[in-house]
Amino acid sequence: xxxxxxxxxxxxxxxxxxxxxGALLDLGGDRVRLxxxxxxxxxxxxxxxxxxxLKCGIxxxxxxxxxxxxxxxxxxxxxxxxxxxxxxxxxxxxxxxxxxxxxxxxxxxxxxxxxxxRMKEKDEVKELARNIFRIxxxxxxxxxxxxxxxxxxxEVGAVDSIIDIVSTAVLLDDLGISTVIVSPLAEGxxxxxxxxxxxxxxxxxxxxxxxxYHLELEFTDNDGEMVTPxxxxxxxxxxxxxxxxRRYVIEKIGIGxxxxxxxxxNILRAMILSPKENxxxxxxxxxxxxxxxxxxxxxxxxxxxGEGALDVYYTPIQMKKNRPAYELSVICREEKREKLExxxxxxxxxxxxxxxxVERTALERRQIQVETPYGTVWxxxxxxxxxTRYYPEYESVREICDHHGIPFQEAYHQMEQWAKEQEERxxxx
Numbered sequence: 001x002x003x004x005x006x007x008x009x010x011x012x013x014x015x016x017x018x019x020x021x022g023a024l025l026d027l028g029g030d031r032v033r034l035x036x037x038x039x040x041x042x043x044x045x046x047x048x049x050x051x052x053x054l055k056c057g058i059x060x061x062x063x064x065x066x067x068x069x070x071x072x073x074x075x076x077x078x079x080x081x082x083x084x085x086x087x088x089x090x091x092x093x094x095x096x097x098x099x100x101x102x103x104x105x106x107x108x109x110x111x112x113x114x115x116x117x118r119m120k121e122k123d124e125v126k127e128l129a130r131n132i133f134r135i136x137x138x139x140x141x142x143x144x145x146x147x148x149x150x151x152x153x154x155e156v157g158a159v160d161s162i163i164d165i166v167s168t169a170v171l172l173d174d175l176g177i178s179t180v181i182v183s184p185l186a187e188g189x190x191x192x193x194x195x196x197x198x199x200x201x202x203x204x205x206x207x208x209x210x211x212x213y214h215l216e217l218e219f220t221d222n223d224g225e226m227v228t229p230x231x232x233x234x235x236x237x238x239x240x241x242x243x244x245x246r247r248y249v250i251e252k253i254g255i256g257x258x259x260x261x262x263x264x265x266n267i268l269r270a271m272i273l274s275p276k277e278n279x280x281x282x283x284x285x286x287x288x289x290x291x292x293x294x295x296x297x298x299x300x301x302x303x304x305x306g307e308g309a310l311d312v313y314y315t316p317i318q319m320k321k322n323r324p325a326y327e328l329s330v331i332c333r334e335e336k337r338e339k340l341e342x343x344x345x346x347x348x349x350x351x352x353x354x355x356x357x358v359e360r361t362a363l364e365r366r367q368i369q370v371e372t373p374y375g376t377v378w379x380x381x382x383x384x385x386x387x388t389r390y391y392p393e394y395e396s397v398r399e400i401c402d403h404h405g406i407p408f409q410e411a412y413h414q415m416e417q418w419a420k421e422q423e424e425r426x427x428x429x
Contacts, residue, residue: 005251007177008244010269011185011235013258014226017164018063020234021171022256023270025050026061029171037170038163040120046159053257056265060257063167065160106152109137115162121170128169128237135209135233143204161230168234177272180238184216188226205229209236222262245275246357282310283337284358287350288317290325297326300347307343308336331358363389370419374400379419390419 009015009023025031031050038048046067053062107115116129141148153161172180187206191198202210202217206229210217213236220226251272258266289297297314304312311331319325328348332340341353363382370379377396382389392415400411 006273007180008271008273009182011183013266014186015231015268016228017230019256019258019268021167022061022063023254023268024171027252027254027270030174033174034167034170037119037121041115042118055257055267058265060255060267062257065163108152125169125173129166132165132233132237135236136229139205139208142208179240181242182235182239184218185227186218186220188222188224190223192225201225206232247276248273249276282358283332283355285330286354288327289350290319290323292349303343304340309340370422372418377415390416
């Protein structure tokens with residue numbers, strides 16, 4: 001079974017669209033595939049910048065979208081401000097009242113979807129790009145008090161952000177990543193100037209996305225915006241909700257350059273991780289119940305063992321209001337944990353489950369077939385440092401007892417001896 005690959009986005013200096021694209025390209029995303037996909041969108045008025053730059057001495061991939069002259073003497077270059085992705089940062093806002101010849105500046109969500117639909121790419125890529133834009137549209141809708149259909153994108157819907165969002169979707173698919181874990185998002189403080197006045201950081205759209213999708217923010221002492229609405233939407237759309245593995249190997253690192261200068265390097269670091277779980281590490285699940293019937297508890301134990309729990313047991317306890325109760329304990333492997341939790345919630349009255357990792361030292365074990373005067377039986381062989389122990393399987397012992405009238409302990413010890421003798425003969429051959 002192939003090891004799961006995890007993409008970890010380290011947002012210690014914020015996140016924006018161009019930082020994300022740069023990091024994914026630095027990880028090895030296919031630039032040729034990206035450029036073909038962008039060309040198939042059928043939009044113009046821009047050129048792309050692919051390069052390298054140093055951020056606090058760290059080599060980073062510098063990706064940027066340069067918009068060409070708007071016909072009014074205003075070149076739409078980003079001038080290296082990665083917070084260009086919403087209308088709060090430009091001295092020359094793209095209002096359609098002043099720029100009728102640039103209809104791409106004002107688009108609603110349906111217009112954006114139409115552009116994405118023209119792309120010659122997989123349906124999954126298109127769907128991810130649409131989802132990211134939908135997250136931004138919902139946030140802008142809330143910020144401006146408008147129905148989502150009436151939200152007209154300003155800078156968020158301009159060419160640069162279409163490129164950033166579509167590029168993220170294309171490159172993520174190209175890298176073959178299905179699981180993404182996003183760190184807390186570092187954000188600045190203070191205010192940013194916009195066409196309507198002065199807005200606080202995080203700007204309303206970013207704050208709305210963080211609230212709606214439970215993104216964790218870490219506020220820093222940096223002045224200015226570190227998380228753009230597009231960056232927040234990418235984090236919200238990609239984050240799997242999973243926790244970082246306790247142990248992992250870093251397979252590859254990609255670094256995308258931001259366009260701000262802070263005390264720390266303004267970079268987005270993307271890492272492809274391979275989890276390396278300790279084979280001796282297991283999970284213990286626990287829950288206390290004082291209102292569950294014995295029948296339900298017994299049935300739950302059967303289901304848990306049937307679905308791969310390594311051990312299940314109940315402990316009598318005393319709960320609040322002097323109620324006698326039971327504590328259910330389950331030992332399981334990581335890959336079984338979520339399924340077993342679902343079983344507990346489904347078949348018992350509990351409303352919460354505690355869990356924590358446990359480690360164990362286990363002997364190597366083998367299932368062996370042993371030929372005996374009573375036929376073939378199954379024995380578990382456990383190899384220790386100095387000797388091997390043999391444990392006859394219960395079903396085999398019971399079958400001999402039932403069919404041959406032999407006491408249980410006698411049958412057990414005979415099978416134990418036969419297993420030992422059989423393996424000694426095999427070693428001497």
